[in-house]
Amino acid sequence: MGIEARAISLLDDGRRRYDPVKPVIRSHLARRFPRQAQTRILFIYADDQIAWPQIYPFYHDADRFDRQGYAFRAVPYPAENAEHLIKDASAILIQSFYVLPDGELVRVLERVKSANPHAPITYLDWFAPTDVRFADRVADYVDLYAKKSLMLDRDHYRVPQAAHTNLAAYYSDKAGLTVDEPNWRCRPDIVDRLVLAPAFATAPVLLKAFEQRQAIPSGSRPIDVHARFALAPAQLHAEGRVDAGERTHWYVIMRREAEQAVRALAARHQVAWQGRVDRAAFMSEMDQSQLCFSPFGFGEICWRDLEAVLTGAVLVKPDMSHLETFCDIYRAGETYVPVRWDLSDLEDVVADLLKRPDECRAIAERAFAAIKRHLDGPKLDMLLQRLTAGTASAG
Structure with a gap:
């Protein structure tokens, strides 16, 4: 470099x-x-x-x-x-x-x-x-x-x-x-x-991290689902658009719906989702997670998508089939697992994946390999x- x-x-x-x-x-x-x-x-x-x-x-x-x-x-x-x-x-x-x-x-x-x-x-x-x-x-x-x-x-x-x-x-x-x-x-x-x-x-931090790792971590994954995300950025709090009412922002509605879906998951599975942790703890949790649920942000692509691939957590995300991306890690059932935008099938998708750890490993490895090919190609x-x-x- x-x-x-x-x-x-x-x-x-x-x-x-x-x-x-x-x-x-x-x-x-x-x-x-x-x-x-x-x-x-x-x-x-x-x-x-x-x-x-x-x-x-x-x-x-x-x-x-x-x-x-x-x-x-x-x-x-x-x-x-x-x-x-x-x-x-x-x-x-x-x-x-x-x-x-x-x-x-x-x-x-x-x-x-x-x-x-x-x-x-x-x-x-x-x-x-x-x-x-x-x-x-x-x-x-x-x-x-x-x-x-x-x-x-x-x-x-x-x-x-x-x-x-x-x-x-x-x-x-x-x-x-x-x-x-x-x-x-x-x-x-x-x-x-x-x-x-x-x-x-x-991104500098991610590109270098992918270069340093030759494979996804092989350790145990006691966390079923990683799902830490914010309900609203500071700018929406400043604009007074996080409370119920006609001025509530769509982003808040979307993220609160995701939070409710994750809360339901946490009643049945081991989920890392409440509170904030520093980046080191966040990435350590991801290394130990079988799945990573990544809701949309202001756009569809999130940092969390790539962090999931880096750490070997299977990316579970609202359907991305309407998009093209420069680095294609959104191939349904191959490099990520899509769910409906209303998240009505999230519980069923998560439960099914957790029953198939070998398939999870295969999806995670294919996603990681796709990134490596992209960076080297x-x-x-x-x-x-x-x-x-x-x-x-x-x-």
């Missing part, structure tokens, strides 16, 4: 003791491109733990890409005072933050396009939902729009949406809530430019070729 990959790992690490060196790291990542580089990739990144998995794998495998003639540089969004790198780039990949001042993203893209009108630009949407809500802002400037998950039926993106996300639409309707209407419009012309991008499997190389060419291909 090269110095740039280690540098990004420190940026990704939230511990305060690294704060004094972070300005030095950012300066190092933003140094000039080497003259001999054939293909110069500029990342304009959002400094956020959830955003790093889209960028980190290119640095983690930088030696391999260097032999192919690639060089990478990175500057934090909105790329102020980075015109020298923008002008020298062969391709530009840009992230932004979720909440932005009016017109800011367009101004950034106009500045980037003006400085380098020939380099293909990809917008890296690192956000949880499967929608393409930034399409109306970026479509006039970008060649590609990349997401970590996309609806299998791409026609979903060709029509205006009644709710912000597919999950918001489903759970709001199910609970009789008034949906928050989108303040963005769907740009049908972006559909042919949609591509899949890396997600949590290539050519998919990242193919994506990089597509991003630098600035053209999408089917699927």
Whole structure:
């Protein structure tokens, strides 16, 4: 692992003791491109733990890409005072933050396009939902729009949406809530430019953990089901949307329904679910768990999905058959076990799996092997070729 990959790992690490060196790291990542580089990739990144998995794998495998003639540089969004790198780039990949001042993203893209009108630009949407809500802002400037998950039926993106996300639409309707209407419009012309991008499997901490483990743990698994999850993030508490009433958020309804389902499981099985534990204890529990129940969050994909695969706990999750993901660990009955979105079959699915420990082991091993193949395979190389060419291909 090269110095740039280690540098990004420190940026990704939230511990305060690294704060004094972070300005030095950012300066190092933003140094000039080497003259001999054939293909110069500029990342304009959002400094956020959830955003790093889209960028980190290119640095983690930088030696391999260097032999192919690639060089990478990175500057934090909105790329102020980075015109020298923008002008020298062969391709530009840009992230932004979720909440932005009016017109800011367009101004950034106009500045980037003006400085380098020939380099293909990809917008890296690192956000949880499967929608393409930034399409109306970026479509006039970008060649590609990349997401970590996309609806299998791409026609979903060709029509205006009644709710912000597919999950918001489903759970709001199910609970009789008034949906928050989108303040963005769907740009049908972006559909042919949609591509899949890396997600949590290539986060620094997880990618390194998968490299260090050659197989799932073989020890005893006294915990039947691991199911620790929050009922609501701090932002919904701050907005007063966690209590019953017309302003209750769909996320809270969804997670409370999941909590009730887990409570029923705990009456019959050994379940790790109540309270908060630190990360070390969380991962230790996962190592000892036969199954991991991972409900949806603001989007379908969760950190817990990959942590389950890493530790050898069989991933049990609401059905993912409507999605495509860059790293495909959502093959029903092969690498995960789906349940209905209303969780009406969760108890039966869990009881059946716990009767078949050998099959559980087989599912867990196939999921782990799928991640290892993904990290070792050519998919990242193919994506990089597509991003630098600035053209999408089917699927």
